[in-house]
Amino acid sequence: MSHSSLEQSPHRRYNPLTREWVLISPHRTQRPWQGTVEKIASPSEARYDPSCYLCPGNERAGGVRNPNYKSTFTFENDFSALLPTTQNAEINEEGLLVAQSEPGLCRVICFSPRHDLTIPLMSPSEIREVIDVWSEQYRELEKVPWIRHIQIFENRGALMGASNPHPHCQIWANATIPNIPERELSSFEAYTGREKNCLLCDYLKLELSKNERVVCQNDGFAVVVPYWAVWPFETLLLSKRHLGAMHELSADERELLADILKQITIRYDNLFETAFPYSMGFHQRPSDRQPHPAFHFHAHYYPPLLRSATVRKFMVGYELLASPQRDITPESAAERLSKLTGIHYLHRNGPT
Ligand code: H2U
Ligand code: ZN
Numbered sequence: 001m002s003h004s005s006l007e008q009s010p011h012r013r014y015n016p017l018t019r020e021w022v023l024i025s026p027h028r029t030q031r032p033w034q035g036t037v038e039k040i041a042s043p044s045e046a047r048y049d050p051s052c053y054l055c056p057g058n059e060r061a062g063g064v065r066n067p068n069y070k071s072t073f074t075f076e077n078d079f080s081a082l083l084p085t086t087q088n089a090e091i092n093e094e095g096l097l098v099a100q101s102e103p104g105l106c107r108v109i110c111f112s113p114r115h116d117l118t119i120p121l122m123s124p125s126e127i128r129e130v131i132d133v134w135s136e137q138y139r140e141l142e143k144v145p146w147i148r149h150i151q152i153f154e155n156r157g158a159l160m161g162a163s164n165p166h167p168h169c170q171i172w173a174n175a176t177i178p179n180i181p182e183r184e185l186s187s188f189e190a191y192t193g194r195e196k197n198c199l200l201c202d203y204l205k206l207e208l209s210k211n212e213r214v215v216c217q218n219d220g221f222a223v224v225v226p227y228w229a230v231w232p233f234e235t236l237l238l239s240k241r242h243l244g245a246m247h248e249l250s251a252d253e254r255e256l257l258a259d260i261l262k263q264i265t266i267r268y269d270n271l272f273e274t275a276f277p278y279s280m281g282f283h284q285r286p287s288d289r290q291p292h293p294a295f296h297f298h299a300h301y302y303p304p305l306l307r308s309a310t311v312r313k314f315m316v317g318y319e320l321l322a323s324p325q326r327d328i329t330p331e332s333a334a335e336r337l338s339k340l341t342g343i344h345y346l347h348r349n350g351p352t
Contacts, residue, residue: 007329015228016191016199017184022230023318023325049115054166056113071126072133073110080106082174103146104174109133111167118156118167118275120265120344127258134282135247135254141173142287149177150287157277159304159312165275177286184283185295192294200296204238213334216263216342220249220256223264225334230324232306232313233271233333235264237299244285244295263342268303270340278303 012021053060056068062078082104091099111130112122119127134152141150154169155162177185191199207213207224215223215235226236237260243249249257268276279302285295304312306328319325 007331012323013228015226016203017187018180019183019187021323022228023323024329025325025327026329028327045116047114047116049166052115052164052166054108054110054164054168055115069110069113071112071129073113074133074137075108077106077108077170080104082106082172100176102174102176104172105141105144105147106173107137107171109137109169109171111169115166118165118265119261120269121346122167122262124255124258124262127261128254131246131249131254131257135249137171138245138284138287139247141171142289144173146175147173148286148288149174149181150284151178151181151281152284153279153281155279157275159277160279162277173287177288181283181286185286185292188292188294188296198242198294198296200238200298201242204240212331215267215334215337216260218256218259218263220253221260223260225330225337227330229330229333230326231302231304232326232328233268233301233303233337234330235301235337237261237264237301239297243297244292245287245297246282246284248297264301266342266344267337267340268301270345271337272305272309273345274309276303276305 008026010023010025010027012023014021048055050058052058054066054073056066056070056073059065060075060078064075064078066073066075082102084103084105086101086103089101091097109130111117111119112126117126119130122130137152138150141147150171150173152169152171157165188199191197191202195202204222204224207227208217208222213224213227215225217223220240221237222240223235223237225234229235239249239253239257241253246257265276268278280299282297282299284297285292306313313326315324
């Protein structure tokens with residue numbers, strides 16, 4: 001079947017990273033919506049919030065007081081999901097009741113002392129400072145002998161479970177490689193074994209030559225709505241150079257990463273003129289002291305909003321039981337995102 005005849009009819013697409021299929025139903029975008037209507041919190045206007053547990057000088061839930069930090073601030077999560085002191089233990093009853101202890105470390109990184117700044121509103125040099133902290137954290141955590149995977153992720157907006165609007169992200173570092181990075185790693189390795197090339201280098205080349213799903217790019221990075229996207233405005237951020245982890249980026253590439261992070265998040269905010277909610281995270285090669293040459297550094301953005309700031313996608317029914325599904329095509333999502341201006345809607349009359 002040709003691409004054009006596929007566009008209007010139900011079809012499934014293959015995700016080569018997870019080796020799973022997604023169902024695309026483009027004809028369903030016209031259906032009426034009488035379901036939940038979301039209320040998205042407007043961006044905070046206060047530079048400092050006395051009740052925020054992440055603002056400089058304030059007390060956190062555990063009673064510790066934050067320093068008067070001036071740029072970024074990293075601390076051990078007071079409610080860590082993983083603990084470094086977890087003792088080794090294993091259960092295996094007939095291969096059916098199987099469990100293993102899982103030691104780990106959880107940290108929180110505040111991006112800025114300002115309560116009201118988020119990545120799209122920060123300056124490139126402020127974002128660059130965050131990138132340097134992400135790299136340093138990876139370097140520091142990969143020296144811990146039992147750590148094999150480091151996940152940096154950001155939940156933005158209450159809709160995605162963020163507990164606080166103060167700009168921040170989390171790091172969870174643990175002793176085993178979790179499900180999704182493990183799946184991706186084996187896909188990278190299988191592809192390189194077969195094609196003698198990198199899966200995402202080849203994919204990026206294809207996307208840049210077709211230019212149907214590219215949202216934005218610079219000399220170091222490109223953001224595409226992947227061919228197999230599940231979430232309405234899901235994107236994949238790819239480094240143009242083949243590398244496995246953020247600390248391998250040159251100084252120039254770090255500037256370019258700051259630029260592309262700003263570009264994509266400005267477009268997200270401009271889409272519905274709101275503080276666009278998403279979960280995003282970087283996939284870096286496992287930190288298990290193996291080289292993993294097939295792994296390609298990238299980031300995923302998973303935003304839940306569908307057709308407006310008030311209608312979101314839910315993963316229910318068929319998606320929980322059978323396969324993920326989407327209505328608007330990745331091509332139309334990419335077209336809408338790429339046509340948006342690169343100036344944040346709150347900065348139209350000049351930065352605040
Ligand atoms: P989220 O907004 O993505 O939930 O991240 C905030 C994290 O901050 C969350 O994991 C931690 C929570 O455990 N936290 C502290 O470590 N100290 C506090 O005083 C409150 C929240
Ligand atoms: Zn704050």
